[in-house]
Amino acid sequence: MSRERRQVRNAWARHVAVVAGLAVLCVLVFLVSLRFGSYRASWSEILSVLSSGGDGAGYQIIWNIRLPRTVTAMLVGLCLALSGVCLQGVMRNPLASPSIIGISAGAGLSGVAILILFPDAHHLLTPVAFLGAFSTSLVIYLMAWQQGFQPTRLILSGVAVSSFLGAGISALMVFYPDRVHSVLGFMVGGLSARAWKDVGIILPYAIAGSVLLGVLAKRLNLLMLGDEMAVSLGVPLESTRLSLLLLASLMAAAAVSVAGLLGFVGLLVPHMARIMVGSDHRLLFPTSALLGAALLAACDTVARVVMDPVEIPVGIIMALLGAPFFLYLLHTGFKQHRS
Amino acid sequence: MPLKAEHLVVSYPRSSDVLHDVDFELRDGELATLIGPNGCGKSTLLKALARTLPCKQGRVCFEGRPLASFKTQELARRLAFLPQSLDAPHGLQVRDLVSYGRHPHLSWTSRMTSEDWNIVDWALAQTALEDMQHRDVDTLSGGERQRVWIAMSLAQRPRVLLLDEPTTFLDICHQVDVLDLVVRLNRELGITILMVLHDLNQAVRYSQRILAMAHGRIVGDGSPREVVNPALLRELFQVEARLLDDPYHGCQVVVPVRSLHARHIRREREVATTGPAKEAQ
Numbered sequence: 175m176s177r178e179r180r181q182v183r184n185a186w187a188r189h190v191a192v193v194a195g196l197a198v199l200c201v202l203v204f205l206v207s208l209r210f211g212s213y214r215a216s217w218s219e220i221l222s223v224l225s226s227g228g229d230g231a232g233y234q235i236i237w238n239i240r241l242p243r244t245v246t247a248m249l250v251g252l253c254l255a256l257s258g259v260c261l262q263g264v265m266r267n268p269l270a271s272p273s274i275i276g277i278s279a280g281a282g283l284s285g286v287a288i289l290i291l292f293p294d295a296h297h298l299l300t301p302v303a304f305l306g307a308f309s310t311s312l313v314i315y316l317m318a319w320q321q322g323f324q325p326t327r328l329i330l331s332g333v334a335v336s337s338f339l340g341a342g343i344s345a346l347m348v349f350y351p352d353r354v355h356s357v358l359g360f361m362v363g364g365l366s367a368r369a370w371k372d373v374g375i376i377l378p379y380a381i382a383g384s385v386l387l388g389v390l391a392k393r394l395n396l397l398m399l400g401d402e403m404a405v406s407l408g409v410p411l412e413s414t415r416l417s418l419l420l421l422a423s424l425m426a427a428a429a430v431s432v433a434g435l436l437g438f439v440g441l442l443v444p445h446m447a448r449i450m451v452g453s454d455h456r457l458l459f460p461t462s463a464l465l466g467a468a469l470l471a472a473c474d475t476v477a478r479v480v481m482d483p484v485e486i487p488v489g490i491i492m493a494l495l496g497a498p499f500f501l502y503l504l505h506t507g508f509k510q511h512r513s
Numbered sequence: 514m515p516l517k518a519e520h521l522v523v524s525y526p527r528s529s530d531v532l533h534d535v536d537f538e539l540r541d542g543e544l545a546t547l548i549g550p551n552g553c554g555k556s557t558l559l560k561a562l563a564r565t566l567p568c569k570q571g572r573v574c575f576e577g578r579p580l581a582s583f584k585t586q587e588l589a590r591r592l593a594f595l596p597q598s599l600d601a602p603h604g605l606q607v608r609d610l611v612s613y614g615r616h617p618h619l620s621w622t623s624r625m626t627s628e629d630w631n632i633v634d635w636a637l638a639q640t641a642l643e644d645m646q647h648r649d650v651d652t653l654s655g656g657e658r659q660r661v662w663i664a665m666s667l668a669q670r671p672r673v674l675l676l677d678e679p680t681t682f683l684d685i686c687h688q689v690d691v692l693d694l695v696v697r698l699n700r701e702l703g704i705t706i707l708m709v710l711h712d713l714n715q716a717v718r719y720s721q722r723i724l725a726m727a728h729g730r731i732v733g734d735g736s737p738r739e740v741v742n743p744a745l746l747r748e749l750f751q752v753e754a755r756l757l758d759d760p761y762h763g764c765q766v767v768v769p770v771r772s773l774h775a776r777h778i779r780r781e782r783e784v785a786t787t788g789p790a791k792e793a794q
Contacts, residue, residue, distance in 0.1 A: 185606075185647075320526060321526050389621065392616065395602075395613065396613055396616060398602045399599065399600075399601065399602075399613070400596065400599060400600065401565070402560065402563070402565045402594065402596040403595075403596060403599060405563070405564065405565045405585060405589075405594075406563055406565070406589060406592075406593060406594040406595070406596075406666075407589055407613060407614065407616050407617060407669070408585050408586035408587075408588070408589030408590070408616055409585065409586075409616070410584075410585045410586075411585075448603075448604075452603070452604035452605070453602040453604050453605060454605070454609070
């Protein structure tokens with residue numbers, strides 16, 4: 175019995191160590207991301223700016239340009255990763271990701287419409303993209319609702335609505351070929367020139383979403399056993415599923431409205447986290463959140479540094495590094511680690 | 514009476530009624546089994562009793578109260594339901610899965626207390642799973658897995674347990690193992706059990722009461738000897754069968770003789786008129 179107890183403690187200790195390690199990784203990525211770029215700050219400069227402020231060009235760059243950008247990157251990564259875990263859990267489908275519930279298509283069409291049709295109103299891009307993303311996911315839920323949600327119907331409805339809106343995006347780009355270049359940054363997803371106001375937009379969703387998902391983690395675990403089993407264990411099915419879906423949509427919409435269509439994080443990170451800590455959402459949520467934050471901030475740093483002074487949109491770096499890594503996972507351990 | 518169905522009508526979305534006017538009572542402490550051909554509504558009845566399907570007409574009462582008046586969590590503290598063919602998420606340990614059975618007894622914020630863990634230990638002991646409590650559920654055999662799910666239901670400490678085909682997909686040894694466990698839960702712990710079984714001999718041998726269903730209605734209700742007879746088997750399953758006495762268990766054994774299915778009969782006639790030689794070609 176004592177050996178058994180020790181095993182339990184070891185399993186927990188290992189998982190806690192993973193989460194702690196990821197937290198340390200986040201801090202490291204955060205500092206590295208502040209240091210490197212077209213302006214090379216020294217460690218001591220970064221620490222003095224973070225602790226006591228200062229003035230001059232170095233302070234301006236670190237405090238008003240790099241810091242908000244890094245914080246935004248981390249929050250966007252966190253939101254997309256949590257949204258992905260949540261959706262994969264609710265739909266019990268390893269292919270589910272924020273783009274499935276229309277986030278990308280909704281934000282894409284409304285964002286492209288603003289940038290192409292009303293270029294003067296480009297400051298409205300973020301709120302309009304948010305509205306587009308969130309309302310599209312509501313439309314998809316309405317379409318899929320039939321005495322409750324069925325995951326398959328939800329996914330198919332998402333695919334259908336997404337291709338419908340995708341046609342709209344393509345049409346706009348075909349009719350206004352001269353303005354396409356202004357849209358590209360948004361379509362690919364990037365974080366250049368993000369400021370404190372962007373942090374202000376996404377922060378409330380990141381905090382509220384993380385807290386509420388933490389509370390719902392236990393129920394999501396039960397939902398994974400199947401609808402009937404979950405009900406038999408006392409989970410009110412539709413209200414739980416609806417709150418999880420709304421949370422996932424809100425977080426993804428907030429992320430996409432700030433950073434553009436960064437689709438891949440929400441698919442990749444949950445699978446990496448599942449390989450690290452298994453399928454218990456009480457561990458999976460914090461692991462994915464930290465992993466998403468670290469990954470996106472790291473990719474953004476690479477995007478800034480690798481072809482300096484030209485900056486590559488972070489979406490491209492994400493896909494270039496993420497896709498091969500994902501395929502590698504698929505090839506090695508992933509078979510035993512499907513959700 | 515813990516569970517009572519009154520004029521129950523149930524249908525799936527956009528289809529005709531699956532249950533018509535089902536009326537029956539599950540008595541306290543009994544072990545009852547639903548039998549009937551595929552698609553007769555056995556599983557549907559179980560789901561309606563567990564409130565995973567809504568009733569179109571009529572109602573189900575649990576401990577004298579309409580089922581609809583219970584909160585999901587409140588009901589789950591007294592009534593446990595194990596659906597068919599369950600799948601555990603990858604990498605979940607037996608002990609953790611069994612601990613999910615305590616969920617109905619926890620509030621939003623409270624965590625598992627040592628008393629909850631004692632109940633988990635008790636459920637693991639009842640189902641003889643102590644030795645494998647730290648293994649991943651998906652490394653176990655089918656029979657062991659079924660015991661894990663039953664242990665999870667036990668951790669709910671229910672008064673009534675509904676089991677949908679607990680022995681399907683198990684080999685004969687694990688079937689007997691699971692059914693012996695079910696009988697023990699009923700006799701020693703006093704849990705009222707209603708289950709669906711496909712094997713008539715197991716139904717006859719293990720249950721005190723048989724409910725026979727056909728076309729969404731209950732057509733036979735009573736002790737195995739009262740209900741299971743050649744006439745009922747012909748009506749329910751279109752099969753000609755004889756009943757023999759089992760000298761070891763004091764119950765009867767169903768021995769099927771031939772199918773009375775219309776298609777089968779027609780073919781037999783063809784063989785009779787045209788002769789076996791032609792059939793052989």
